[in-house]
Amino acid sequence: MTEIFTDTGSRQLTQMFLAIIFFHTSEYILARAIHGPSRVTLSSLLITKHYAFAMLVSILEYLTEITLFPSLKQHWWISNFGLVMILLGEVLRKTAIITAGRSFTPLIKIRHEEHHRLVTRGVYRIVRHPSYSGFLVWSVGTQVMLCNPVSAVAFAVVVWKFFADRIPYEEHYLKQFFGREYVEYAQRVHSGVPFVN
Numbered sequence: 001m002t003e004i005f006t007d008t009g010s011r012q013l014t015q016m017f018l019a020i021i022f023f024h025t026s027e028y029i030l031a032r033a034i035h036g037p038s039r040v041t042l043s044s045l046l047i048t049k050h051y052a053f054a055m056l057v058s059i060l061e062y063l064t065e066i067t068l069f070p071s072l073k074q075h076w077w078i079s080n081f082g083l084v085m086i087l088l089g090e091v092l093r094k095t096a097i098i099t100a101g102r103s104f105t106p107l108i109k110i111r112h113e114e115h116h117r118l119v120t121r122g123v124y125r126i127v128r129h130p131s132y133s134g135f136l137v138w139s140v141g142t143q144v145m146l147c148n149p150v151s152a153v154a155f156a157v158v159v160w161k162f163f164a165d166r167i168p169y170e171e172h173y174l175k176q177f178f179g180r181e182y183v184e185y186a187q188r189v190h191s192g193v194p195f196v197n
């Protein structure tokens with residue numbers, strides 16, 4: 001267990017905790033700033049039971065591997081690449097939230113509200129679902145940074161599947177709200193999630 005208290009263990013675990021704390025705190029602050037304090041609850045922190053379980057399992061993988069195979073965690077170019085993924089994913093997601101403003105609601109809207117405008121500018125000009133691309137890169141990046149092979153693959157598969165199911169559902173309503181304008185936008189711009197058109 002002493003491996004955990006080496007420079008490698010403390011650096012990677014500290015980076016992981018800072019990444020998680022920064023991600024959720026900034027989500028919460030942004031949501032309050034955009035939608036107003038009364039409309040934002042703690043569930044806006046996006047911490048679900050499944051998410052907490054996955055993060056916990058990934059920490060257990062890390063602790064097991066750093067104890068049994070400490071050299072696995074010393075691949076610094078992999079770990080630093082993961083750190084870059086965390087930063088890029090974070091920037092992409094937060095840029096998407098700020099760009100979409102009030103149109104960005106944590107829950108998918110199934111009824112059109114007056115303030116809901118179709119956003120196709122900024123990062124939405126590059127991909128249709130930048131906050132999902134950002135979260136995919138951020139979450140897999142946390143595991144690459146920890147040099148966690150099992151969780152890196154598991155996070156990629158589970159998060160990808162989650163968005164691959166969610167995007168058609170979300171877009172069904174976006175097509176109802178914005179009609180031809182959304183259909184043309186979807187033909188022009190990729191979803192931003194691999195293998196999801």
Ligand SMILES: C[S@@+](CC[C@H](N)C(=O)[O-])C[C@H]1O[C@@H](n2cnc3c(N)ncnc32)[C@H](O)[C@@H]1O
Nearest residue numbers: 096103105106108109117118119129130131132
């Ligand atoms: C959690 S946000 C995610 C937005 C988008 N999928 C993304 O990844 O950036 C979900 C809400 O955003 C709305 N939304 C998604 N794309 C939009 C767009 N291009 N313009 C306006 N609203 C959008 C949906 O109607 C839904 O209620």
